[in-house]
Amino acid sequence: MERIKVIEVKEDVLANNDRAAAALRERLHDEKCLLINLMSSPGSGKTTLLSATLDALADELSIGVMEADVDSDVDAYTVRDHGARAVQLHTGGMCHLDAAMCEQGLRELGTQGLDLVFLENVGNLICPAEFDTGAAKKVMILSTPEGHDKPLKYPLMFEVSDLVIVSKIDVAPYFDFDLARFEENVRLRNPRAQILPLSAKTGEGMDAWTSWLREAVRAWQA
Amino acid sequence: MERIKVIEVKEDVLANNDRAAAALRERLHDEKCLLINLMSSPGSGKTTLLSATLDALADELSIGVMEADVDSDVDAYTVRDHGARAVQLHTGGMCHLDAAMCEQGLRELGTQGLDLVFLENVGNLICPAEFDTGAAKKVMILSTPEGHDKPLKYPLMFEVSDLVIVSKIDVAPYFDFDLARFEENVRLRNPRAQILPLSAKTGEGMDAWTSWLREAVRAWQA
Numbered sequence: 001m002e003r004i005k006v007i008e009v010k011e012d013v014l015a016n017n018d019r020a021a022a023a024l025r026e027r028l029h030d031e032k033c034l035l036i037n038l039m040s041s042p043g044s045g046k047t048t049l050l051s052a053t054l055d056a057l058a059d060e061l062s063i064g065v066m067e068a069d070v071d072s073d074v075d076a077y078t079v080r081d082h083g084a085r086a087v088q089l090h091t092g093g094m095c096h097l098d099a100a101m102c103e104q105g106l107r108e109l110g111t112q113g114l115d116l117v118f119l120e121n122v123g124n125l126i127c128p129a130e131f132d133t134g135a136a137k138k139v140m141i142l143s144t145p146e147g148h149d150k151p152l153k154y155p156l157m158f159e160v161s162d163l164v165i166v167s168k169i170d171v172a173p174y175f176d177f178d179l180a181r182f183e184e185n186v187r188l189r190n191p192r193a194q195i196l197p198l199s200a201k202t203g204e205g206m207d208a209w210t211s212w213l214r215e216a217v218r219a220w221q222a
Numbered sequence: 223m224e225r226i227k228v229i230e231v232k233e234d235v236l237a238n239n240d241r242a243a244a245a246l247r248e249r250l251h252d253e254k255c256l257l258i259n260l261m262s263s264p265g266s267g268k269t270t271l272l273s274a275t276l277d278a279l280a281d282e283l284s285i286g287v288m289e290a291d292v293d294s295d296v297d298a299y300t301v302r303d304h305g306a307r308a309v310q311l312h313t314g315g316m317c318h319l320d321a322a323m324c325e326q327g328l329r330e331l332g333t334q335g336l337d338l339v340f341l342e343n344v345g346n347l348i349c350p351a352e353f354d355t356g357a358a359k360k361v362m363i364l365s366t367p368e369g370h371d372k373p374l375k376y377p378l379m380f381e382v383s384d385l386v387i388v389s390k391i392d393v394a395p396y397f398d399f400d401l402a403r404f405e406e407n408v409r410l411r412n413p414r415a416q417i418l419p420l421s422a423k424t425g426e427g428m429d430a431w432t433s434w435l436r437e438a439v440r441a442w443q444a
Binding site for chain 2: 043074145146153
């Protein structure tokens with residue numbers, strides 16, 4: 001079995017992150033490659049969602065995935081099995097990725113011919129929200145077991161996201177997760193974000209998610 | 223209703239954190255006040271566990287709680303309703319607490335007469351593991367919806383913890399959470415940590431947890 005590449009990414013403290021991110025975004029626009037920064041807590045179901053997404057879209061779009069983790073590389077193997085070009089980024093204890101780290105990852109992944117690349121950020125609702133990685137879109141996942149109060153506690157993450165996916169919606173009743181209250185809490189921080197309840201297990205919401213992705217790719221490549 | 227104090231804690235970049243933490247720990251030892259640093263992901267059930275713990279122990283121990291959050295103060299009101307002296311620490315976007323921030327919080331809380339103080343750290347499995355807050359014991363919570371693979375992905379948090387609580391154990395089957403594999407994964411990083419499956423909802427494991435706390439307080443005060 002071919003080994004997944006593991007890249008030890010390091011933060012370039014000298015670079016101006018915002019400038020680097022803007023330049024990366026422009027380059028990816030020229031290449032017609034849509035980069036999505038996918039953020040969430042540990043265990044919210046990012047990898048499961050990506051696997052289901054690849055199953056649904058791998059025939060129509062060329063998709064790459066960069067799996068960022070403090071350690072381990074199990075997720076990169078999982079998504080590759082579902083048809084993505086994949087690399088694993090090790091952050092060496094860092095709690096987030098910046099634009100330079102993301103660019104290192106893209107270089108190793110190779111963006112040629114890819115319509116869509118997911119950056120699966122480190123599982124953390126705080127630090128990743130603060131760093132522009134150069135992605136065109138920011139998508140966050142909040143799983144129902146985490147509770148509907150989380151927009152009050154991690155405001156910046158909700159504020160910067162273009163799309164808020166509510167994952168594990170099938171088990172919402174077990175956790176007294178109140179979707180209407182969650183939506184109110186998100187709106188306090190972000191009036192424009194789309195909110196999309198979804199279950200990768202039952203398939204609920206998957207059509208809305210893949211439509212959102214198709215439309216985002218189409219707009220980026222237009 | 224009396225308002226819960228909100229303290230805007232700031233990181234003192236000049237202080238040597240390890241030295242400050244050791245000094246704080248020694249002072250708390252002299253005061254016979256056991257400080258526990260409680261760490262986990264967002265939504266793992268820290269506040270629910272603390273509420274159940276207070277219900278079980280408030281008659282025999284004087285307990286204080288410092289609720290740390292990037293924002294909001296709902297948790298401090300919740301635990302105060304369950305009989306704890308409580309303050310809310312706002313970290314102003316910071317992803318962890320250090321010893322100086324913890325000391326500021328303790329000053330506002332007032333440790334006189336308290337047997338036990340919980341520092342409910344910011345919901346984050348990465349950064350809080352890196353900072354000694356001066357606590358005598360580090361306890362982490364991993365909820366079953368997060369998955370049994372998390373020790374592989376957030377190794378430092380598992381490495382530094384004295385006790386690993388597996389919360390929401392009542393819903394483990396819904397999430398294919400394999401406790402034996404989780405224990406194996408923890409052991410790779412930390413051969414000495416106790417692992418304690420628990421459900422604050424059904425009460426499973428609560429006796430073992432309160433016994434652990436009683437014994438920790440007894441040993442600290444001896």
